[in-house]
Amino acid sequence: MKFLPLLWSNLQRKRLRTWLTLASIVVAFLLFGILQTMRAALTGGADLAGVDRLVTINKVSIIQPLPQSYLNRVRSVEGVRIAMSQDWFGGIFQDDRNQIAALTVDPKIFFEVYPEYSLPEAQRAEWQADRAGAIVGSAVAERFGWKAGDTIPLRSNIWTKSDGSSTWDLKIIGIYSTSNGDNSSLYFQYDYLNEARSFGRNNIGMIVMRIADPSRSADIARKVDEQFANSSTETKTSTEKAFVQGFANQMGSIGTIVTAVSSAVFFTMLLVIANTMGQSVRERTNELAVMKTLGFSSFQVTAMVLAEALLLTVLGAAIGLGVAAMAAMSLGQAIQQFFPTLGMPANTYIIGAVLAIGLGAIAGALPCAQAWQLKIVDALRKA
Structure with missing residues (x-):
């Protein structure tokens, strides 16, 4: 020195x-x-993906839907603990620059599939009872100044209603927090989307499932895909980590x-x-x-x-x-x-x-x- x-x-x-x-x-x-x-x-x-989760999508492309009937068949596969559908909504709030990661899920089992997400029990029950209800991450709520009880108009760049409108009114039931870092998403009920959309009714975007034994993920994924082999809509199942990594690999x-x-x-x-x-x-x-x-x-x-x-x-x-x-x-x-x-x-x-x-x-x-x-x-x- x-x-x-x-x-x-x-x-x-x-x-x-x-x-x-x-x-x-x-x-x-x-x-x-x-x-x-x-x-x-x-x-x-x-790196934030769940080690015990698998994702099933259309084998042709992620933008191609799956029949809703596939969900129960996946649930019946040995080793699958629980499974739910998930659809990308493509949410826009007020301005095209305000894009939100909005997805539809089943609120009855959402927290079983994603145990790292937390929400008060009272708000969970309210979300299940309100078809137009939604939960949002703390980051996106802070960004737009949203709070529980607010009704927001969310526009979709994919889905339109049967009346021709592309704006969906959602009531903020609660603000979730999560340990995996993703506090910028919005989730609402699949039934609300499915009943009102003008096309694609009774189809789902993907299936997310939790499995009992992560070490058997390859075997369970193979069994899931075998159920739909040689059908008009074949599937591709992978770990959630591989699924997320696939998006980055496209670049x-x-x-x-x-x-x-x-x-x-x-x-x-x-x-x-x-x-x-x-x-x-x-x-x-x-x-x-x-x-x-x-x-x-x-x-x-x-x-x-x-x-x-x-x-x-x-x-x-x-x-x-x-x-x-x-x-x-x-x-x-x-x-x-x-x-x-x-x-x-x-x-x-x-x-x-x-x-x-x-x-x-x-x-x-x-x-x-x-x-x-x-x-x-x-x-x-x-x-």
């Missing part, structure tokens, strides 16, 4: 060059933090994209920092020789050169990741309806610290070698 003022003075020798290099490192780690945030947002839902391998972009950025930064440190050592050759003359060992001189590189990269990484964290918070509030779990993962800081130290060490390797091999007589003669 006693050499820190000396290190900082050396970095300020060419202030413009140092600040430009620092700014480049900040931008690199800012980009890294945002990429990690988006990767977590696109794939994080899979390609997010992990590969993040790795490729980050690698390109950090390789560029490696060249920039190495060039900066190389120039710094060449400009101070005679000063380093004087330090050795005054009694500094080759190890001490080399360590200070390496410390300069590490100080630059660690400082830039700290600023960049800090700005990325603030950006993730602001971005999360803006697009919470699309990515309920948006936020910079905690391991980003650990990975960032390792990258900063590794980047500084590699970039400073050649300048350190030059400082170590520096001969006092030769350096002073050139001066």
Whole structure:
């Protein structure tokens, strides 16, 4: 620590060059933090999925419906504890920009399928009794200022009523909370949708089931699909995690994209920092020789050169990741309806610290070698 003022003075020798290099490192780690945030947002839902839940959809496409009669047949499969249908509603509140993850479910068994969701017992009973009732997550309720007892007009970009209207009036029964992070959804009764919609009556979008033994998920999924094999509407059953991950995979391998972009950025930064440190050592050759003359060992001189590189990269990484964290918070509030779990993962800081130290060490390797091999007589003669 006693050499820190000396290190900082050396970095300020060419202030413009140092600040430009620092700014480049900040931008690199800012980009890294945002990429990690988006990767977590696109794939994080899979990590929150229930380990004991399976999802059955139409084998052709998720947008193709299933007959409602399939639900009882799935319930009869050995190993299935409970199952319910689920339909995507495509909710819009007032403005097209206010999109809500609205789904229809069976309120009688919803909390058995999703035990991580909590709602007071009185509100659960009221929801079951009111066909036009809905429950909403705490995040979406706070966003729009909704409270229990409010009636909201929710427009669908998919479903229309038999009278031609696309607006559905829903009464907010309660505000749920959940331990899995998804507090931005809205759920209402399937019967309310099914009885009033102009098309698709007695069809369901998908079936979500809880199973008794997660270790038998592959076997149970196979048995479910075998029931509908060679029928006009075949099914595809997978774990909830695989189902959620499938959406992210439609955009390609997010992990590969993040790795490729980050690698390109950090390789560029490696060249920039190495060039900066190389120039710094060449400009101070005679000063380093004087330090050795005054009694500094080759190890001490080399360590200070390496410390300069590490100080630059660690400082830039700290600023960049800090700005990325603030950006993730602001971005999360803006697009919470699309990515309920948006936020910079905690391991980003650990990975960032390792990258900063590794980047500084590699970039400073050649300048350190030059400082170590520096001969006092030769350096002073050139001066």
